[in-house]
Amino acid sequence: MLIGELAERAGTSTRTLRYYEAHGLVRPQRSANGYRVYDEAELRVVREIRALLDVGFGLDDVRPFVACLRAGNASGDVCPDSVLVLRRKLAEVDDYLDRLTAVRQQLRTQLTHAIAHREETCPRKRPSAP
Amino acid sequence: MLIGELAERAGTSTRTLRYYEAHGLVRPQRSANGYRVYDEAELRVVREIRALLDVGFGLDDVRPFVACLRAGNASGDVCPDSVLVLRRKLAEVDDYLDRLTAVRQQLRTQLTHAIAHREETCPRKRPSAP
């Protein structure tokens, strides 16, 4: 499988695949003419990467999962390092949820205040009727 | 008040104040020697900007609030445009909360799966005992 096919099957771009390779996440073979050649396992690796990135992981966070898959496991999350990352990410998400909830509350409060204290001493965009 | 003092009183940097000015959010006077001169009103403007950015607003989102303050209002949120932004931001935050909650749920599920299917077929970092 060449890079174009992998990109299509993984739902991404060739640029992205080369980017992952440059960062050591994917290691294709090379054919005689220098083309990158991927096997089915790499497709699974790329899908794992994509899935994790979609959830908000960074490339570094993904590494343990890739290594885990490469070690022959059925899924990338069953290795200790992956679990560590999962725990850390979960904690991060929890923190973020807390802060975002606080922000939401503040926005609601401010919106209430704004509506209660409506003013007309406000900037006119551009006069709609000349 | 010169830029250094304003920066300190607003809890930010001179670089930041010049940045805001370059983006049309702050308009200081200039003294004879070319120094930027700010009045108390600008301090309030800068504090408003900072507060909104801290909550996750972008500079563009902040503009209506600044204009509202400049129009002479006691707070920057009482103008129609500000209210629009507040509503939009609240909706964005709600969306993000939903997605983040879904992500959290997925992480918990995956973590559970990972622990249930622990494997030792995993990559060794560097052997800790040679």
Place this chain on the structure above:
DNA sequence: CCTTGCCTTGACGCTGACGACAAGGTTTAG
């Protein structure tokens, strides 16, 4: 006079995950 400590503009760096070229090699189909 010189140093210190303000201030000025200008311009590059940073972070992350790529997109978008450029300039060229290869293979296949017509």
Place this chain on the structure above:
DNA sequence: CTAAACCTTGTCGTCAGCGTCAAGGCAAGG
């Protein structure tokens, strides 16, 4: 013979909100 459709490496651009020099001007104290 050539055009199409792949592939290669390399480099610059993107978004946002600044940080971090660089090179120099201005004012005041000793």
